[in-house]
Amino acid sequence: MKREPIEDVAAFMKQHGLVLVTAESCTAGLIAARLADIPGAGALLDCAYVVYSCEAKEQCLGVKRETIERFNLTSEEVAREMAAGALKKSAANLAIANTGVAEAVDDETPAGTQCFAWAFRTGKNDDADDAARVIFSETRRFSGGRNEVRDAGAHYALMRVPHYFARLRESS
Template sequence: MKNMEEVAGFMREHDLMLVTAESCTGGLIAATLADIPGAGKLLDCAFVTYSVQAKQRCLSVSDQTLERYNLTSEEVAREMAQGALGNSRANVAISNTGVTDDVDDDIPAGTQCFAWAFRRHDGDKPGDAVLFSETRRFPGDRTEIRLASAEYALQRIPHYFGLLDAS
């Protein structure tokens, strides 16, 4: 599903409403979906938590997770997704954290960590969510990496939704 219209159609078909928790993408995941007509039925809200403090305050990312795994990690992305789901009426969350520049000797530019959290039923609490995560590395400059990351995050919704029955 390369086309965002197809992703939106899939979301409509499966009654999916999204919340995003974005760091590196700075709101581009939500903005990409918002470009689709009728997005108001698909997008609840977006958290742009660029700073460590915002991730902790808005999404309840723990000090221990940050210290143990690093800011650019699937573990942080997973806590971001769970925190967003807990602060939203959405039933699916996408989070993203990563680096676009060579700012860390240990983490190459373009490294992006994602998480997808699915609430199975309306009564589920955020802790009941089914979580998936992955790390990818995208080529290009800062803008190209951020745009590719946003599109990739949305395109993976059908894939992970399809794995829900197996989990």
């Protein structure tokens, strides 16, 4: 029986001792849910934040209002602050965040645009120590209807874990 790609990511995470916290807007918990579909996921998933509103991003994850106003909700800067905030509030050593739009909401951001961030804890959990984490980010655009975009984003976010873990290793 052929393994699913998410099973390969889960095996990779287990092999490297990665435990995940998610900070999700556009995918509304699908990243955590996809990982939770895998047997043994309890050892790989600490918790998940679903933060749709600006207020939730600020209150739950510490995203700065100035960041949202300057860069827009759909921005790598917001995704990076979401990931950093989730990592600070969790015992996990990997955070995945995303923010974006599944369907057209304004003329500025095309439908299907998602901004992602992958944050790795590299030291002890110290709120004041920004050097204790490394964050990568990127923006992607997915096609399809609302739920197809959300599913594609969740899948993509998990599939990029080995790539960014390798980049983390190269940078240290």
